[in-house]
Amino acid sequence: MHPVLKTVLGRLGLGLATLFIVSIIIFSAIEMLPGDFGQAILGQAATEETVAAFRRELGLDEPPYIRYLQWVGGAIQGDLGTSFSGRNASGTDRSREVIDLIAPRLWNTLFLASVTAIIAVPVSLFLGITSALYRNSVYDRTINTTTLTTISFPEFFVAYILILLLASLYPIFPSLANVDASTPLNERLYRSALPAFTLTLVIVAHMMRMTRAAIINLLASPYIQMARLSGASQTEVILKHALPNAWAPIATVIAFNLAYLVVGVVVVEVVFVYPGVGQLMVDAVTSRDIPVVQGCALIFAVTYILLNLIADIIGIITNPRLLHPK
């Protein structure tokens, strides 16, 4: 078997193992949350028997490991359980499947993340490479200062400033990004413009600076001096000699930021009233809707592991030592 395939399969295995451990952590962490769903729904006045009966109905009286196995077993088959909310003390059950709650929200989140990524990744790479090329020039310093400034402000602040500028003073984009499944694509893009722009400003600095640093770090290597002394121009040195060896760290930081776009954008979602997974999870935590919280956490974990796995694989296939073994 080709060693790259072997390493990739190894990483895949490790990713699955990580996912397994994370699922245990998610489950235990939620076990340890204070408060009780039954108590919360039924109110302080409920008798202990009522609460116990309610818990039995939801399966909360089973020992934790049984509930864990049921949950994981279901999750593998795409069934994340049934939401707790929608039930009430009177016994009517209007609860929905967790997957049905999450799916449209996840689609929205992925849409916003993709739009942002399509803008932010090429921009960061371009800025990173050019600022490495014109190191210590006015251009380089301007780019560095600007991106540092945008990353230094809290996201909600950037978001409100953009709303003020581009929705209020110059009403180009809408300040509310309320989309749903029936919104057509162009309308969807139009409404998502401001949140995507905000997120771009937040993540560009990190990726751009890492690209610049990874390239500059390599410029001190003997093979770069060698390339210069064989007549390569500065552009050729950077694009042909430094960049091919810098993909691994760059891919890592891109993966990290893309993962953030999926799992960490709740503040931006709130500001623009964008119906993403982040808001869903926060709501679920407040209402102690455990299956939804677990489902969201698991999806976040999968996102992180998957993106880092891809970054790892890019690191492996761009390493000639692994790609072309002795």
Place this chain on the structure above:
Amino acid sequence: MNSKAQKADNLIQINNLEIEGFSDEQWHPIIKGVNLTLKRGQVMGLIGESGAGKSTLGLAAMGYTQPGCRITGGEILFEGTDLASLRDSEKQKFWGNRMTYVAQSAAASFNPAHRLIDQTTASAIRFKIKNESDAKKDAKELYEALNLPNPESIGDRYPHQVSGGQLQRVMTAMAMSPRPDLIVFDEPTTALDVTTQVEVLTAMKNIVKEFNTAAIYITHDLAVVAQMADVIKVLRYGNEIEEAETRKMLTAPKEEYTKSLWSVRSLEKKPVEAQKPILEIKNIDAAYGKFKVLHNVNISVPRGSTVAVVGESGSGKSTTARVITGLLPQLSGSIEFDGAVLPKRLEDRTKEQKRIIQMIYQMADTAMNPRQTVREIIGRPLEFYLDLKGKEKEDRILELLEMIELDGQFIDRLPSELSGGQKQRICIARALAADPEFIICDEVTSALDQIVQEGILKLLMRLQKELNLTYLFITHDISTVRAISDHVVVMNLGEVVEQGIKSDVFSPPHPDYTELLLSSVPEMDPDWLNNLNKKRD
């Protein structure tokens, strides 16, 4: 010949060049007004110790200064064009076209991401000296001329897929590919084993001669430069000491400093009387994971003597040291110290067993904690092994410093405030602090300049006499072995090829490998390489 015609003969003329380097927040002079004239087809050797400025001068001949350096005066005339006054973008037209560079570490100087043939031909194609298919065809011919195996296909490999000696030859092919007027060789064989060095030197010498290319050959090794150069220039602290035609320089150096460089290799050791063995290694096999590195190694070390273990990289000499110290437990066989078997693993040895065997390392730099003062570095073994504290400890540290010929003012210094030779002396003092009987010296002088080497070797020999120490001296340098050893062990590919008293090992008949190793050590004779290759053919 009038002066104008003479000038046209000169490929490079450097006049009164001054270069400064930036360190410790200020600019320091590196090259202090040096002149250099190189004719077409001429090979000049630049020699000197580290810090002499030889690499800086060699690169400056191409108009190149390393980041953090600047040219502050003088001119560098390449066929009459002053490279010192050009901008980088203008100099790029010369680099890789009229002049090329061969670096010290080929492994680090090839881009790991590209195939060798693409790197070899890049310059020739860039400057449209040849089209791609001609350049590749030519590269393959150069590979063949440089005696590379599989010249047709070796270029399709990546740098990590070929050995260091082969890479160095590929780099020579790369330098030759655009048919430059000048090649600067910067210590191109320093990182190679002696047997490989012979092949690379031969290849470089022939190809430079074949194409009548002028070259600047930078090295600290006199015997190597004697084979390559028509003229030799000696540098020290950024100044020229002297320049002369090679044979004249070797036989009759004018300056005192040059003479001292020439005489370093004249150390002699009186043989010690044979005593009972202090350490006996019996039938040792050892492996890193599944990779077996030592095969049935037997070595006997007589008390009070110096046993030199010689071999090339991969011969297992450092692994032997790791087995003796217990860092790498052997698979089978035993180690006896003073007749008693030592436990395999370091963890199972008593404090006393650890104390009597000490080690000195190649890189004094990395063998010391950069945040500890000399007092802490030497003081720790005193406290750990001998329970010395307070004034007793302080007195002993001063005593040890005196033994290694440094005075008490060094006690509060950090390693960064010491020179290379002083660092190695502190490491020796640290080993001595444990009051050992047996010291393993692992390539302790190979990172040092010749003159500093001599000082360290003399110190080790004096300490041996005074303290009745036994040394296991691991080295790849045959001249060091000749200078200091009583017994010699020759290792190759994890096996002991030959061992015995120095005079026996060094006199014929030799086993094949010893013969190859000994005959590959360059000698000061300028005809040595030619004669050797005639003999081997």
